[in-house]
Amino acid sequence: MNQIRQLIKRSLTAVVPRRLFLVQGTSPHPQLSPESHTGLHSQAPVPLALTFDDGPHPEYTPRLLDLLLQYQQQATFFVIGAQAQRHPEIIQRMVQEGHEIGNHTLTHSEPAQTTARQFLAEIDQTDRILRDITGSIPRLVRPPKGKLTAGKMLGLWRRHKTIVLWDTDPRDYQMIENSQINQWCERFEPQAGNFCLMHDNHPYAIEAVRQLSEHTQYDIRSLGVSHWLASGTKPAPVKQRASA
Ligand SMILES: [Zn+2]
Structure with a gap:
């Protein structure tokens, strides 16, 4: 992402209410429940959001869901409407297992x-597809x-949507072998509130979840993005941001 876009992102984050635009989950941090401590680590768990785009994929997404369940990590999936239409059972499984679903357009x-x-x-078309599958329209x-x-x-x-970007990008979509995601996970220093962008139409997100969850230096606890939405705040008048 170039510097001008970074600047725009930072400026928007500073002035736009969190319910309209989120790049990361800064304070207040959501409260982690006591059972979120896995016992694998002596450190306090770090709340962040693992997010997965461009699915659902018929092979990779179920494998990813298996691991998220195993490690008790709650994710947010930004799904492509056409893919959701092809694999509604995977969308239903996401909801049943407590993950959040976001709209990533119909065809990308x-x-x-x-x-x-x-x-x-x-x-709008993706909203309708997701409503038909899950019974609700994603925010x-x-x-x-x-x-x-x-x-x-x-x-x-x-449309009362919250736009969700990210502050952490391993660029998993460019990787060609597991050693690359391994190296990224080794170097990663998680901060509370990180929004991490990965892709469930590529295999490396699966390995990332395993490594991040089993890492001995930190104890990440992924929560759905909605945990960082301030409650009770009113949307700003949209025309204020027209020039942004
Ligand atoms: Zn995408």
Whole structure:
């Protein structure tokens, strides 16, 4: 992500209410329940959010769900509507096992070639698909590649969506072997509130969950992104951010 986009991200984070735009889960931290301490570690657990985009994938996502269940990590999946339509049973399983689901558009169309109108139509179609599968419409949205325009942002806020980006990116989609994700997990120094971007249409997210959960230097506890949404705050008037 280039410097200008980083700057925009930081500026938006500073001025836009958390219920509209989240990049990371800064304080207040959600309270971890006592049972979230696994006993594997002497350190205090670090609450963060593991997020997985671009699924569901028929092979990788079920394997990932198996591991999340095994390690009692709660994830957030930003799913592609067309993929959800193909694999509704995986979406149902995500919900049953306590994970959160966000909207990642219908086809993951290239942001630069997608108008606000097309983008929002994809968001609406994906909302309907997910409502038919799960019974509810997701509040969380992650735009493909994290790229937005003012028009897309306003359209999302008019739909009462929370835009969710990330502050931690192992670039798992570029990896070609397990040693790369192993090295990343070794170097990673988790901070409370990190939002970590991974992809469940690639195999390395699975290995990352195993390694992050079994790491001896830290004890991460993944929670759904919604845990960091401040409750009771009113949405800001959307026109304020039109020039952002
Ligand atoms: Zn994506």
